[in-house]
Amino acid sequence: MAKTSIFNEISFNDQIKLLNDFKARSSTFSKGVTIMSNLRTTRDFNIVKSGIVNIIRFNYNGTRTIIETLEEDDVFGNFSSATSEELYVIADTDAEIISFNYDNIFQRYSKNIDLHYQFNENVVKILANKLQSTNDRIQILTEKTIRNKLLNYFNTLYKRNLSKNITIPFSLTNLADYLSIDRSAMMRELKNLKDEGLINQKGKKIQLLYYIN
Amino acid sequence: MAKTSIFNEISFNDQIKLLNDFKARSSTFSKGVTIMSNLRTTRDFNIVKSGIVNIIRFNYNGTRTIIETLEEDDVFGNFSSATSEELYVIADTDAEIISFNYDNIFQRYSKNIDLHYQFNENVVKILANKLQSTNDRIQILTEKTIRNKLLNYFNTLYKRNLSKNITIPFSLTNLADYLSIDRSAMMRELKNLKDEGLINQKGKKIQLLYYIN
DNA sequence: TAAATAGTGTTGCAAAAGCAACAAAAATAA
DNA sequence: TTATTTTTGTTGCTTTTGCAACACTATTTA
Numbered sequence: 404m405a406k407t408s409i410f411n412e413i414s415f416n417d418q419i420k421l422l423n424d425f426k427a428r429s430s431t432f433s434k435g436v437t438i439m440s441n442l443r444t445t446r447d448f449n450i451v452k453s454g455i456v457n458i459i460r461f462n463y464n465g466t467r468t469i470i471e472t473l474e475e476d477d478v479f480g481n482f483s484s485a486t487s488e489e490l491y492v493i494a495d496t497d498a499e500i501i502s503f504n505y506d507n508i509f510q511r512y513s514k515n516i517d518l519h520y521q522f523n524e525n526v527v528k529i530l531a532n533k534l535q536s537t538n539d540r541i542q543i544l545t546e547k548t549i550r551n552k553l554l555n556y557f558n559t560l561y562k563r564n565l566s567k568n569i570t571i572p573f574s575l576t577n578l579a580d581y582l583s584i585d586r587s588a589m590m591r592e593l594k595n596l597k598d599e600g601l602i603n604q605k606g607k608k609i610q611l612l613y614y615i616n
Numbered sequence: 617m618a619k620t621s622i623f624n625e626i627s628f629n630d631q632i633k634l635l636n637d638f639k640a641r642s643s644t645f646s647k648g649v650t651i652m653s654n655l656r657t658t659r660d661f662n663i664v665k666s667g668i669v670n671i672i673r674f675n676y677n678g679t680r681t682i683i684e685t686l687e688e689d690d691v692f693g694n695f696s697s698a699t700s701e702e703l704y705v706i707a708d709t710d711a712e713i714i715s716f717n718y719d720n721i722f723q724r725y726s727k728n729i730d731l732h733y734q735f736n737e738n739v740v741k742i743l744a745n746k747l748q749s750t751n752d753r754i755q756i757l758t759e760k761t762i763r764n765k766l767l768n769y770f771n772t773l774y775k776r777n778l779s780k781n782i783t784i785p786f787s788l789t790n791l792a793d794y795l796s797i798d799r800s801a802m803m804r805e806l807k808n809l810k811d812e813g814l815i816n817q818k819g820k821k822i823q824l825l826y827y828i829n
Numbered sequence: 830t831a832a833a834t835a836g837t838g839t840t841g842c843a844a845a846a847g848c849a850a851c852a853a854a855a856a857t858a859a
Numbered sequence: 860t861t862a863t864t865t866t867t868g869t870t871g872c873t874t875t876t877g878c879a880a881c882a883c884t885a886t887t888t889a
Contacts, residue, residue, distance in 0.1 A: 482744040509737040517724060523736045524722040530743035531695040537750045544757035545796040547877080549846070576866060583758040585847045590868055592846095606855090606867075760847080762876075789836060798877045803838055805876095819837075819885095834887070845876070855866070 407528040408476040409450055417518050424512055424519070427503040432494040442490040447502045448480050454498025459491045468580045469573065478529060480505060544583060549592045552582045557602075557611055567615070571607040620741035621689040622663055630731050637725055637732070640716040645707040655703040660715045661693045667711025672704045681793045682786065691742060693718060757796060762805045765795045770815075770824055780828070784820040 410418050429452070432438050438456065439445060451473050458471040458479060470490065473479060479492060508526065512519050539559050546552045556578075560569040571578050579586035596602045603610040623631050642665070645651050651669065652658060664686050671684040671692060683703065686692060692705060721739065725732050752772050759765045769791075773782040784791050792799035809815045816823040 482747045508740070509733070511730060511733055516729065520722070520724055523740070526740055527721070527736070527743065530740065530747060534695045534743060534747055534750065537747065537754060540754055541750060541757065544754065547796065547798075547845095574866065575868095583760065585760075586867090587848080587869075588846050591870085594868085787836060788838095799837090800839075800878080801876050804840090807838085830889100832887100832889075834885100836885070837883080839881085839883105841879095843876105843878080845874105847874075847876105848872085850871100851869085853866105853868080855864100857862100857864070859860100859862070 406532060407525055409478050409522075409525050409529060410476055411525050411528075412521055413518065413525075417515075420515055421518055421522055422501060422503070424510075424515065425503040425507045427501050429499060429501050431497070431499045433497050434494055436494045437491055438494055438498070438500060439492040440489075442479065442492055443481050445481050446505050448505045448508060449478060449492075450501045451475060451477050451479070452499040452501050455495040456498050456500070457493050457495050459493050461489060461491065469577055472573075482530070482533075540581075549582075549584050549588055550596070552584060553589070553592060553596065556582060557609065558615065561611060561615060567611040569609050569611065571609065575607065619745060620738055622691050622735075622738050622742060623689055624738050624741075625734055626731065626738075630728075633728055634731055634735055635714060635716070637723075637728065638716040638720045640714050642712060642714050644710070644712045646710050647707055649707045650704055651707055651711070651713060652705040653702075655692065655705055656694050658694050659718050661718045661721060662691060662705075663714045664688060664690050664692075665712040665714050668708040669711050669713070670706050670708050672706050674702060674704065682790055685786075695743070695746075753794075762795075762797050762801055763809070765797060766802070766805060766809070769795060770822065771828065774824060774828060780824040782822050782824065784822065788820065 413421065432454075439449075442458065453475055456473045456477075456479075457469050458473070460468045460470050471479075472495070508523070543552055543555045543559070546555050557569060560571075561567065573581070575589070576586055579589045582589070593602075593604055597604055601611075601613050603612065626634065645667075652662075655671065666688055669686045669690075669692075670682050671686070673681045673683050684692075685708070721736070756765055756768045756772070759768050770782060773784075774780065786794070788803070789799055792802045795802070806815075806817055810817055814824075814826050816825065
């Protein structure tokens with residue numbers, strides 16, 4: 404399933420009409436600024452129009468973890484991520500955000516009906532996509548051993564690029580966090596996998612040497 | 617966020633119209649029968665019209681695990697659950713299932729426009745809901761210790777019912793599976809929690825004795 | 830109602846994972 | 860370019876978890 408953008412099949416002019424119907428407002432944020440400090444309680448539907456934005460969790464011990472990285476036309480809202488901890492939305496670069504009340508999506512619009520149909524289709528597809536990737540993550544997290552978590556994760560990267568040469572899209576430290584395992588234990592297991600000839604690894608570059616069906 | 621049914625705010629007559637537009641077909645299955653054997657590859661959008669249906673994963677070692685239990689007006693499709701293993705949909709009681717091609721949702725319908733708007737709204741809300749509960753599950757699975765997984769899980773049940781007397785909605789065996797931990801280790805930790813006076817527990821009935829903020 | 834199956838509760842032991850701590854490399858900022 | 864911070868890589872030790880096995884209790888099914 405290809406990734407759908409929120410404005411898929413919607414011309415620039417139509418985007419303006421749509422955002423007008425939704426009574427959307429636009430805000431700009433400079434690098435490093437906190438865009439939202441309580442993501443799980445927002446009633447807004449938000450679209451990143453430019454720049455890069457991170458969804459961040461602050462752990463009880465003070466460390467911060469990147470939950471998701473968003474770029475142009477990615478969306479966020481209270482549906483976005485884990486619920487029971489405080490999630491911050493932080494501008495990683497200068498960024499422009501468009502926001503409107505979530506319920507406005509569901510209004511009946513007598514004009515621009517096809518347009519709203521298309522938008523709805525995009526929303527449904529984006530949510531279905533997000534659901535699939537959270538399900539991928541659950542699949543990985545339910546693996547019991549670090550080795551199986553790693554291999555399962557490598558497999559999802561393999562499937563995404565159809566190449567045995569994969570690059571971890573974030574730091575190994577964040578990978579350990581994403582897999583919810585201890586970093587040093589993960590490094591140890593990576594070493595084991597190397598020693599057993601299952602992978603080559605140097606930093607974030609990994610080559611899969613085993614058979615994948 | 618209250619659970620939304622797929623036919624929320626749609627009268628019985630309108631349901632018929634809608635299903636007609638979608639070229640939906642209805643099938644009945646008797647208890648125990650396999651409704652679908654490859655959930656992740658289906659292109660259909662499915663609605664449980666009556667009965668109870670389980671989504672089941674068969675583990676490599678032959679044990680089967682209930683991923684999700686569905687009842688009237690619950691939906692399933694390739695968006696439903698984890699992707700990389702084979703998922704079966706099995707009738708737990710006699711059941712009636714309505715199915716139609718997923719893409720038909722997105723057709724432009726010149727008649728019954730309000731109706732389709734409402735349906736779309738329901739689909740979006742259901743997906744957003746599912747996304748929240750998978751995110752809850754991720755939250756639990758990312759906890760590192762069995763103790764924290766249990767406590768986190770208890771908290772979500774507490775929040776759902778706002779009562780410190782909670783009942784695990786499935787067997788302890790399935791709970792261990794849901795939390796992706798060894799059953800005997802879970803029992804041991806439940807015993808620890810009891811011994812330390814944090815909970816009372818007898819089978820699936822649990823009373824939380826600690827302070828929840 | 831009896832028999833069969835599934836679920837609960839417990840434990841010793843082995844294996845895996847986490848913690849802590851440190852050195853070295855890499856990336857970023859001054 | 861140098862200094863500072865972050866990330867990577869490694870290891871000994873401790874704790875937690877999983878596995879295996881068994882008895883006992885509930886729940887289904889015949």
